[in-house]
Amino acid sequence: MTDVAREFVALFGNATFWDKFGATTFSWSVGLAITAAVAVPLGLLIGSSRVLLESTSAVIEFLKPIPPIALIPLGLLMWGPALEMKLTLIVFGAMWPVLTQVVYGIREVDDVALSMARTYQLGRWQTITRIVVPSVLPFVAPGLRVSASIALIIAFVTEMVGGTEGLGQMLVAAQSSNAIAQMYALVVLTGLMGLAVNAAFRATEALMLRWHPSNRKELR
Amino acid sequence: MSVDTTSSVHQTVTEAAAPAPARRQRRESDGGPLRGRRGRVILLRAWLPVTVAVVWWAASAGSTSLYFPSLQSITETFSRDWFSMRGLDDLVPSLRNLVAGFAIASLIGVAGGLLLGSSRWAAAAAEPVVHFLRSLPPPVLLPLGLILLGTDAGMKVAIITVGAVWPTLLNTMDGVRGVDPQLRDMSKAYGLSLGQRVRYVVLPAAAPQIVAGLRTTLQISIILIVVSEMYASASGIGHYVLTAQQTFLVTETWAGTLLLGLIGFLANLIFGVGERRVLRWQDALRTNARNG
Amino acid sequence: GEAGSPTGGSGADSTTIKVGTLPIIEYAPLYIAEDQGYFEEAGLTVETQVMQNAAGIVPAVMNGQLQVGEAATIGYLNARAQNLPVTGIASAAITSKDADSDFSGLFVADESITSLSDLEGKKVAVNALKAAMHAAAAQSIALDGGDPANVEFISMPFPDMAAALERGDVDGVVVVEPFYTTLEKAGARNIGNLYTTALPAQATIGMFFASDAWLKESPEDAKKFVEAIEKAGEYAAENPDAVRQVAVEDLGMAEDVAAGMRLPGYGGQLTDDHLVATAQVMVDLGFIPEAPAAEGLTWRP
Amino acid sequence: MTLTSEPRPVSGRPARTGDASGTTTPVLEVHHLAKSYGEGPTASSVLADIDFTVRPGEFVSIVGPSGCGKTTLLKCLSGLLDPSSGSVVFEGEEIDGPPAKMTVVFQDYSRSLLPWMTVEQNIDLPLRRKFSKEERARFVAEALENVGLAGTGAKYPWQMSGGMQQRAAIARALAYQPDVLLMDEPFAAVDAQTRIDLEDLMLTVQEKYDTTVVFVTHDIDEAIYVASRVIVLSGTPTTVREVLDVDLPRPRDQIETKALPRFNELRAHLFRLIKEAKRA
Amino acid sequence: MTLTSEPRPVSGRPARTGDASGTTTPVLEVHHLAKSYGEGPTASSVLADIDFTVRPGEFVSIVGPSGCGKTTLLKCLSGLLDPSSGSVVFEGEEIDGPPAKMTVVFQDYSRSLLPWMTVEQNIDLPLRRKFSKEERARFVAEALENVGLAGTGAKYPWQMSGGMQQRAAIARALAYQPDVLLMDEPFAAVDAQTRIDLEDLMLTVQEKYDTTVVFVTHDIDEAIYVASRVIVLSGTPTTVREVLDVDLPRPRDQIETKALPRFNELRAHLFRLIKEAKRA
Numbered sequence A: 001m002t003d004v005a006r007e008f009v010a011l012f013g014n015a016t017f018w019d020k021f022g023a024t025t026f027s028w029s030v031g032l033a034i035t036a037a038v039a040v041p042l043g044l045l046i047g048s049s050r051v052l053l054e055s056t057s058a059v060i061e062f063l064k065p066i067p068p069i070a071l072i073p074l075g076l077l078m079w080g081p082a083l084e085m086k087l088t089l090i091v092f093g094a095m096w097p098v099l100t101q102v103v104y105g106i107r108e109v110d111d112v113a114l115s116m117a118r119t120y121q122l123g124r125w126q127t128i129t130r131i132v133v134p135s136v137l138p139f140v141a142p143g144l145r146v147s148a149s150i151a152l153i154i155a156f157v158t159e160m161v162g163g164t165e166g167l168g169q170m171l172v173a174a175q176s177s178n179a180i181a182q183m184y185a186l187v188v189l190t191g192l193m194g195l196a197v198n199a200a201f202r203a204t205e206a207l208m209l210r211w212h213p214s215n216r217k218e219l220r
Numbered sequence B: 001m002s003v004d005t006t007s008s009v010h011q012t013v014t015e016a017a018a019p020a021p022a023r024r025q026r027r028e029s030d031g032g033p034l035r036g037r038r039g040r041v042i043l044l045r046a047w048l049p050v051t052v053a054v055v056w057w058a059a060s061a062g063s064t065s066l067y068f069p070s071l072q073s074i075t076e077t078f079s080r081d082w083f084s085m086r087g088l089d090d091l092v093p094s095l096r097n098l099v100a101g102f103a104i105a106s107l108i109g110v111a112g113g114l115l116l117g118s119s120r121w122a123a124a125a126a127e128p129v130v131h132f133l134r135s136l137p138p139p140v141l142l143p144l145g146l147i148l149l150g151t152d153a154g155m156k157v158a159i160i161t162v163g164a165v166w167p168t169l170l171n172t173m174d175g176v177r178g179v180d181p182q183l184r185d186m187s188k189a190y191g192l193s194l195g196q197r198v199r200y201v202v203l204p205a206a207a208p209q210i211v212a213g214l215r216t217t218l219q220i221s222i223i224l225i226v227v228s229e230m231y232a233s234a235s236g237i238g239h240y241v242l243t244a245q246q247t248f249l250v251t252e253t254w255a256g257t258l259l260l261g262l263i264g265f266l267a268n269l270i271f272g273v274g275e276r277r278v279l280r281w282q283d284a285l286r287t288n289a290r291n292g
Numbered sequence C: 001g002e003a004g005s006p007t008g009g010s011g012a013d014s015t016t017i018k019v020g021t022l023p024i025i026e027y028a029p030l031y032i033a034e035d036q037g038y039f040e041e042a043g044l045t046v047e048t049q050v051m052q053n054a055a056g057i058v059p060a061v062m063n064g065q066l067q068v069g070e071a072a073t074i075g076y077l078n079a080r081a082q083n084l085p086v087t088g089i090a091s092a093a094i095t096s097k098d099a100d101s102d103f104s105g106l107f108v109a110d111e112s113i114t115s116l117s118d119l120e121g122k123k124v125a126v127n128a129l130k131a132a133m134h135a136a137a138a139q140s141i142a143l144d145g146g147d148p149a150n151v152e153f154i155s156m157p158f159p160d161m162a163a164a165l166e167r168g169d170v171d172g173v174v175v176v177e178p179f180y181t182t183l184e185k186a187g188a189r190n191i192g193n194l195y196t197t198a199l200p201a202q203a204t205i206g207m208f209f210a211s212d213a214w215l216k217e218s219p220e221d222a223k224k225f226v227e228a229i230e231k232a233g234e235y236a237a238e239n240p241d242a243v244r245q246v247a248v249e250d251l252g253m254a255e256d257v258a259a260g261m262r263l264p265g266y267g268g269q270l271t272d273d274h275l276v277a278t279a280q281v282m283v284d285l286g287f288i289p290e291a292p293a294a295e296g297l298t299w300r301p
Numbered sequence D, E: 001m002t003l004t005s006e007p008r009p010v011s012g013r014p015a016r017t018g019d020a021s022g023t024t025t026p027v028l029e030v031h032h033l034a035k036s037y038g039e040g041p042t043a044s045s046v047l048a049d050i051d052f053t054v055r056p057g058e059f060v061s062i063v064g065p066s067g068c069g070k071t072t073l074l075k076c077l078s079g080l081l082d083p084s085s086g087s088v089v090f091e092g093e094e095i096d097g098p099p100a101k102m103t104v105v106f107q108d109y110s111r112s113l114l115p116w117m118t119v120e121q122n123i124d125l126p127l128r129r130k131f132s133k134e135e136r137a138r139f140v141a142e143a144l145e146n147v148g149l150a151g152t153g154a155k156y157p158w159q160m161s162g163g164m165q166q167r168a169a170i171a172r173a174l175a176y177q178p179d180v181l182l183m184d185e186p187f188a189a190v191d192a193q194t195r196i197d198l199e200d201l202m203l204t205v206q207e208k209y210d211t212t213v214v215f216v217t218h219d220i221d222e223a224i225y226v227a228s229r230v231i232v233l234s235g236t237p238t239t240v241r242e243v244l245d246v247d248l249p250r251p252r253d254q255i256e257t258k259a260l261p262r263f264n265e266l267r268a269h270l271f272r273l274i275k276e277a278k279r280a
């Protein structure tokens, strides 16, 4: 235990660590941003058209359970141990929770609000941005939080198995050289990274979902 | 009716701005005989997968690419390896672990989400642990699992559970917190018991969000079959896929991946049946709002 | 060199070679070639990419992002058995000089297990199935008169083996250094030194390979690389301390562990004979249905 | 409430001992009640200093301009909201959460019905802890009948019109048979004739079961017609502007009572009060 | 609507050419309108056969028992619901989706306001496509002022009382400046004085901008006071029971108009009709 703590502290004085940490954090955040940018509009598109939803459901359900880890060799073959491969796998693995949540969230849009939009001629764009998106946000939020940890996990695993730059490589090295304390220090670090991101999400949510019952000030 | 309701509820959104004639047309054709409608739904669902399969088959025919074998050889390997006794040996333990892991994850997710969603104290105390744990990569948790739980099936179920519980937990938590304050007031004013509140008010109100979480839990459970069999396994779908990968048996890797996709597809079909039952009122409400 | 990125002289005419590496002591010659300036002398800049196993390195080499990869001989032969377009170019490590200095071992806790053949009907953990350690253990059991088919092999990461053995989850564990020393200290018993038992003397256990395309395209670079590595191999064979230094500086091993551990052998060229013999072991064990064609398993400058 | 003799069959509550205007202990006492929303500098004070009491079996109307805090007051009375200061005492004990013997008909009726249950199930749900299955079936049917919804029990709330939903919410409260019933603009969405019928229904129920009713309404005629006292709020921050004793004879009758000159006097007075309250 | 001359400043609509009772082309025609909910054997017929027309600039009240189908009718008029048979013609064209020049104040006001926007933003939203930024700011402020919500624009809907929410929904519709305004029990949740003010506001708006208003209400006095005609529905399945011409002089005045003997006649007549309709 104290060994782990010591190793943990030692990490911060280690220049290589900061390189790898930077690489992991970078690919993770970029990957997550792409995930959101892809999955939310895609979910809105699919979720708001019955034809699209029915047509794509089989293919999506088929793709969802494919473990990104099984795709690493293919990714390596196509891109090598490069950032593109890592980002592709992150997006592939992390987009499903957001997509699923958006599709479900669309059902929750209040029909009185939609009628209102129609009578006031809000148009498709306004209807989507002003009514559908805010209604769906409470669904997107947990989806994104799940995706964030999945993205972190995939980043780590592609680094471990696929040799892309990052903390995962350090973990492999620690594992194979029996540096157990360092290994667990890295594990603790991933957990803390997840914790930090969650805090960031909470803060953003509290801001963006101020109106939502879950964030309204306790009335009692 | 029941066939298309899951998705047709979304119609309203497009309708909000859809050109009117299209709407009119749809309504008229809706009036057709049930058989025709069901046929169309099946057609709608099948055209894309069938197209993908055909295109894949054609494009990969006679493939000499080492990592992209022809679909034909993949399906041959698939039927060789999965339609056999040995296939059963791999399939049965994996599916058993999947079902057990998913079931436990669902229960813990919903129960834990209810608790964390309804009590600020519980949430404040438990959330840091939750978010810490859910960020740990399962391949890293695996060794911990080995140390704590040994090498038997229990460990694999535990890996699936621990990895897949989070979407349901987070969604239930958020869903419970988002219950209309008016409904909370009503439950208090009528002195509903805790059990009644949970069973008749909170759970149904949070159901759409819980169900969405369960879908993702299901997806992750299937993925975790593979991860859980990374170590301490001598059989199972994950073992098959990983060993094939390690020994460059590309066609087998594809066949295993195909199987995972199929399991996901079938599991979601089953899930959809249960979901329609749970959310029947919501479906009816939405359909009703649309057709008026 | 600094862990993970031994970048050498960067003269204007230097060629860059990217190597997919496994962070284990078998591949010390790579770091030594860097440390001793052999790469620089040859006008090469070598960059490394740490990966977990051959399954990842092979496609990356085929793709051309990496020019050279490291793999256990068994891993390489697995790839060749599937006709993947890669060819061995140099030996990294060979079996240790003798059984006593062998850096691989099979440890048990149970008093009643005294020989490898006693493991029949038991459960044995290896780091990966159908990989080097699995093959070495199975072959050693067979040579001891046991039937490896009656041994249940399961995969498990090295760091967890000691605990699993102690708890009785498994009856035997197959390890290499530095886990060897750890287990020894923990009081487990070694009942067989595997590589020296299973394989002929001086057999290559870890090697470098490259894609056929690159070998055809840049045979000159490949030649320089192979020569530098072979030179480093000789150096490693003669200077075990240099190897221990790599273990500490490049692999991040603790100094006391590195100082006391057994080492594999180094030096020599990669030869078809050794690979064919190993391939035969794999066929015997049923890991692959038939041996890959003998010719073309290795590339010579 | 403890001085009584003859128990009533259904909810086991004692029959009334005296007239509503008698000297029995109050069932509800509101002492210096104040309530503001929000905290710190952004807090907005809604109720300033409210004092009144309600005697058992009394029918009290509350009127006041829109947004003055009637709903807030009702929520404080029912223990759904904690007052910022002051207290609400129910049957001698300070309130801290909704008492079992009290219930509320919410202003936002459409959102207080559970959309996943039929109307029948909605009404039945709170009865499960109190009554046997047969009793429940009878009470549900009776309540639906009373509010003019007989035969629609199998509908979901969202299959009903606004007025029907509101009546379903009333039916739920009636079937629950509370000792104290708080109603927040309960007839706002029904037509004139139904409103009249429901007013009379409330009078009957109150008479028969001796229920204490606190009734928020915007309809001045209604406020006077049903009540024994009318509490007029003015604000904001809101205080009790006047408590009007409705000294009209009982039983009340829609035609006769409203034709009384005294009714018109009260009406005119109340109207003036509200007009002033709104201007304030 | 095309015969006109003098364009109006704000929404560019032509000024009225004649009196509401004149012979201009109708703005809304309802032909044999029928509507049932559900399909097949479970279908329930709500509207049976509705026929009426509304002339430009007219103020029409619709009354009828709770649940008879007023909201359903309004939704058909606005193109939100497709009729089961028959048609609704707006400015000469069969309606098929909500026309741009028309809007609706929904009965379920609390759900028609978006909880993630402040009241101001809610009102502003539909104006974005029509007006410049400055105009919008002015219209929003004016509309809030008109419904007595000046100064509360920065609140979220869920921070407001029921009546305030309802007024916010009205303000949104007014700021939108439609040619035709359909209102579904728009004053149900406000106090008597505010109601009076809003009735007069509607009359002013209608007069000033020549807006056509179709107005569902349960308040019989109100139905007569604001309207030029009252359509009485009876049901179910619902038909038009009577169309009552309100031959009261304009401008109307809360005291004077309601004191007219004719007002009382109309009132009594209407009351009887509704009573009968309910019994039916």
Ligand SMILES: Nc1ncnc2c1ncn2[C@@H]1O[C@H](COP(=O)(O)OP(=O)(O)OP(=O)(O)O)[C@@H](O)[C@H]1O
Residues within 6 Å of the ligand: B288, B289, B292, D158, D159, D160, D161, D162, D163, D164, D189, D190, D191, E037, E038, E046, E064, E065, E066, E067, E068, E069, E070, E071, E072, E073, E107
């Ligand atoms: N979505 C729906 N599905 C099925 N039936 C419905 C639906 N909406 C309304 N109805 C039925 O149609 C009838 C008329 O409803 P509507 O809302 O139009 O009445 P209303 O005249 O507006 O009543 P109120 O004055 O109470 O608002 C009611 O009997 C109701 O049960």
Ligand SMILES: Nc1ncnc2c1ncn2[C@@H]1O[C@H](COP(=O)(O)OP(=O)(O)OP(=O)(O)O)[C@@H](O)[C@H]1O
Residues within 6 Å of the ligand: A219, D037, D038, D046, D064, D065, D066, D067, D068, D069, D070, D071, D072, D073, D107, E158, E159, E160, E161, E162, E163, E164, E189, E190, E191
């Ligand atoms: N959740 C809240 N947060 C902040 N302010 C609120 C909240 N609820 C109500 N208010 C404010 O408190 C005041 C009183 O609201 P309340 O709902 O009690 O009024 P009311 O008398 O019931 O009005 P109405 O007759 O329109 O229903 C209003 O000014 C409103 O803006």
Ligand SMILES: [Mg+2]
Residues within 6 Å of the ligand: D070, D071, D072, D107, D184, E161, E162, E163
């Ligand atoms: Mg109120």
Ligand SMILES: [Mg+2]
Residues within 6 Å of the ligand: D161, D162, D163, E070, E071, E072, E107, E184
């Ligand atoms: Mg209505």
